Structure formats: structure tokens, C-alpha cells
Amino acid sequence: MPLHRRTSGTLLHISSLPSRFGIGDMGPEALRFAEFLALAGQSRRQMLPLSPTAASLGSSPYSSFSAFAGNTLYISPEILAEDGLLDPDDLEDYALPATGDGRVDFPAVEQARAALLRRIFDRLMPAGPSAKSTLDGDPAFQAFVGDNASWLPDYALFMAVKESLGGAGWTRWPKDIRDREEGALRRYGEKLHREIVFHLFCQWLFFRQWGRLKWECEKLDIELVGDVPIYVTHDSADVWANRGLFKLDEAGEPFKVAGVPPDYFSKTGQRWGNPVFDWQANEADGFGWWISRMRHNFGLFSVVRLDHFRGFEAYWEIDAAEKTAMNGEWILAPGAKLLEALRAAHGSLPIIAEDLGIITPEVVALKERFNLPGMKILQFAFGPHTPTSPDSPHNHEKNSVVYTGTHDNNTTLGWFENEADASVRRVLSRYLGRTPTKGTIVRDMMRLALASPAADAVIPAQDLLGLDASARMNVPGQAKGNWGWRLPAEALTLHGARALAEELRDLCELYGRTRAGALAAPEDRTDGRPDA
16 A cells, blocks of 8 residues: 655654553553654654564564464553552552663563463452353453454463463473374363463453553554564464464474575574465465454554565475574565455555565565555664665665664664674765765654655654663674663653654654644645735
């Protein structure tokens, strides 16, 4: 779906918001940030996947036990108290002290949030054969479970079984439940009924709060932009419940895995390790799982970024025995057929194609066939290739989204200080018409993005604040230390950053990225038309 008007947005994941509970959530700080965006003339707030994270999976939002479920770490304790599910006096029991580096301590947050949710659940559904559950008679809860029957029961059972077996991956479960034998599904469902309901309940809380946040953002004219990874985690309810859609052996282990060949981020490529899709089986099924997944996300967001878009034309397939991604091969994928099926099912494709990496004419043709906006990254624009680079502002297509950088890049200041060598700086100076400095580079790059012909411009929150490399969200290929960056308190609120909001709005008005779409002095216009 092409972009029809000039907009500007900010990239900030929910986990990065400030709060006294150790991690950002969907509570008051999320609304305060949305109010800042509205004053700043922003039309969009982009974030990373909402999927559950786990410290055992590196706490990455791109590695999850479910492609459909919401991350219960983002459930706001304050909203739970507002809804009467938690005594306000109990909130401090779940507050966490600030970490020394200000980042998320994921194991501590997981423990505290699980204790909070268990406390609420135990009150609503007491243990014991004679105990009565208030959830059984709650029509809203029952409707939620019914509306999400395509994925929620499998997810809840998957998590209950996993926890009952000490967190073991599903390929190490007893063979009957590993292979989803009918008797085993029934037996485990009865045995773990209470735990299954707990996971259903937690998802209900998550999506109820998400719906409220989305509604508040829509009142402020802020669209929410999501992120859909192309691949799912092997140890997930998605793969366990849909084994035939992936390249797995008889024991459920992948014999082919995903990644990318050597590129800007890694000399040996990136071996992601996710199981690759058996696209022939997906096509034979009418792409049903993909349609369900995308319909789910289209309901949560106004637009979604489809990660690793080039993998829908051809993907890098690696033998599971390989230790790196160097010895993989390109395999064709039925991207056009999939997108046709999605369009037929949904009626439109509100998708941003993440078309970074090794992009061939075939990938470009696939994107253009469906009028999908692609991505332009300013940090990639400068060097000997600047005149012809698709990331250079003068080459930006109108139907595209320009970023100073993404969650996988350094911050703009970090890039300038640590990655932009002398040759890059020389070209950048020529491009700007003056020599950038540590004190000017962030605003220089922001202006390039906002002035770009690209219809949408996205600035990471770290760049709005001019932060250095210590605020980086993710270093691709680095196993530890990612995803934990958090926004300092009051950094992007009306109370703490009104001047910044007004500066950003002024730039957006100047470059035609506000809803007004034009800048004119009051004395120069009477009725909105040029003077006769």
C-alpha cells in the first residue's frame, strides 16, 4: 500500500519507556510519550515486535515462544490497579530499583512480573477442587479466548507443558506430546488445566491494555507501526503446532536454518538458526498460517514493517550442521503468491518492506508490484557510492520510509564517532555544504531525513536526544547485552522536553510533514488560498 502523504514518526520500543517496575510498559508513561509525539507533530510511533521475550532466548523481541502472543512484561501494574485487579498499596511490592547502567534487568523483571500476575490470578481462580473461578463466568474473557482460537489454545498449552517440564524445548518433550498425539493433548490439557487458564488470562490482560493504548494514541492522531519478523523461533508454539510448514526432520529438529550471507554487519554472515519455511507446504495450505498471522498484526497496528522482505523473493538457507552462515545458498520463495493471498484476504497491504541487505532486481520488482514502501538508511548513504546509492537523500523514492538509523544500527552520534571514517566524513561534509561536528551531526542527519523526498521519516528516540553509542539497542551478531536500553525519566515528555517537541514540530512543518502540510505566515494568507 503506497504512502500518500508526508509524515514523520519516532522509533521507540515499549520496553525502553521509563517506569519504576524495571521495564517500559503500556501504562501512564506510554500515554505521556504519545502526548509528546502529538505536540512534536509526529504522526507515527514505530516499535519492535510485541511478542513474548525470554532471558533464555537473549530477551530479543525477534526470538519468541509465539508469533501471536503479547509480551506480559509490558502489562502495566498501574493499569491493573486502576482496573481493581491489584490494590494500589501493593504496587511498591513489584517496583524494582534502577540498575547501575539504567538498562533492563530482564531476569529480575521476569520474576517480578510473574509474581504479580500469579497473585492476581490466584485471587480470581483459587486452587483446589471446590474453588470457584470468576473467570469462568466472565463473558469478556470467554469472548477473547473464542476470538483467538486459531492460536491461543495452542500457545497456552505449549507454555503450560514447557513449564511443567522445566522449560525444556518441545523436541525434548515425551514423544506423545511432542508429536501432538490426540490422547496426549487431551491428557495434558486436563492435567495442566489451571496453568493453561493462567496463560489465557495473561494474554487477555495484555491485549485489553494494548487496545486501550491504541485507542488513546488514535485520539491523538498517532498511528502505531509494528514489526513482523519473517521467521519464528524453533522452540515456539508456532512450530510445535504447525510442524508441516517448516523444514524439520521426524524428531522435529530443523535440517535447514535461516540467516544471511556476509554483509555490512558480519564478515561471516549471520546464522540466525530459525527453521526455514517449507514454502511448498505453505502454498498447498493456501498460506493459511501467514494470513492468520498478518491479519492478527493488521488488527494491532495501522502499518507493519515486514522484516527481511528480500527473504520472500529468495532466502539464504544454511545446512543446520554449519556453524556460520558462509556456506548457505539462495532458495527461491513464492513471495508474489503469498502477497496476492494476503491482499485477497485483507483487501490491502499496510506494509513497509524492510528491503535492506543484498537486494536484487527481483526483490525490487516484488516490492514495486505490490506498491510497498521500502526503507532508506542515512548511515548507509555516505562514501564513494553516494551519487548512486539508494540511501542517499537525492535518490529517495517518494514511496519509501527514511531512517537516520534502525534498532540494528548505532545511534547517529555513535556512528559518527566510531564508524564514520575520514572518507565518509569528507563526503558527508561535501553533501551538507559544511563540516559536521559531534555537536551538529545528529541535527544534520535529522534535517536530511525530514527534508527527504521519502513520504515518511522515522527518527529513533536516541537520535532525538543526541545520545552516543551507549544507547544502542542492538548489535547484530552479539549474543549478550542487547535490547535493554531505556529512556531516561522525563526525557521525552511534555513536562521534560517541551522545547524539543516544539523544535521537532517546527522542522516537520517546515518540511511538510505535519497534517497541515504547509507553512505560511498568518499575514500572508486570509482564507488559505494564494493572494489574488
